[in-house]
Amino acid sequence: MSEWVLILTINLMTFPGEMRDVSPIVIEGFKSKQNCDSAASAVTGRTLALLGKAREQQGIRPDDSRGVPAIWYECIKITK
Numbered sequence: 001m002s003e004w005v006l007i008l009t010i011n012l013m014t015f016p017g018e019m020r021d022v023s024p025i026v027i028e029g030f031k032s033k034q035n036c037d038s039a040a041s042a043v044t045g046r047t048l049a050l051l052g053k054a055r056e057q058q059g060i061r062p063d064d065s066r067g068v069p070a071i072w073y074e075c076i077k078i079t080k
Contacts, residue, residue: 002079004030006040010047013068020067036075044071 006027012020027043030036051069052062060067 002077003028004033004036004075005078006030006036006043006073006075008040008043008071008073010069010071013065013070030075033075033077040073040075044073047071 008025008027009022010025011022014020027039030039048069048071055067055069056062
C-alpha cells in the first residue's frame with residue numbers, strides 16, 4: 001500500500017551559518033501528490049499567519065527580520 005506523506009519543518013531564521021529551533025512535523029495518509037501539495041500550501045499559509053500574530057503579540061515589528069519563521073515542506077510517496 002502506498003501513500004503520500006507531508007513533511008514540514010519550521011525554524012527561526014537567524015544569522016548566516018546558524019539554525020534555531022527546527023521542528024519537523026509529519027502528516028500521513030494523502031492519496032495523491034496534488035492533495036498533499038494542497039494541504040502543504042494551506043497549512044503553511046495559515047501557520048505563517050499565526051506565527052505573525054505571535055510575533056506581533058511579543059512586540060516584534062513586522063519589518064524586523066530577527067527570528068523570522070521559515071517553513072519548508074515536501075511531499076514524498078512511501079510504501080507501507
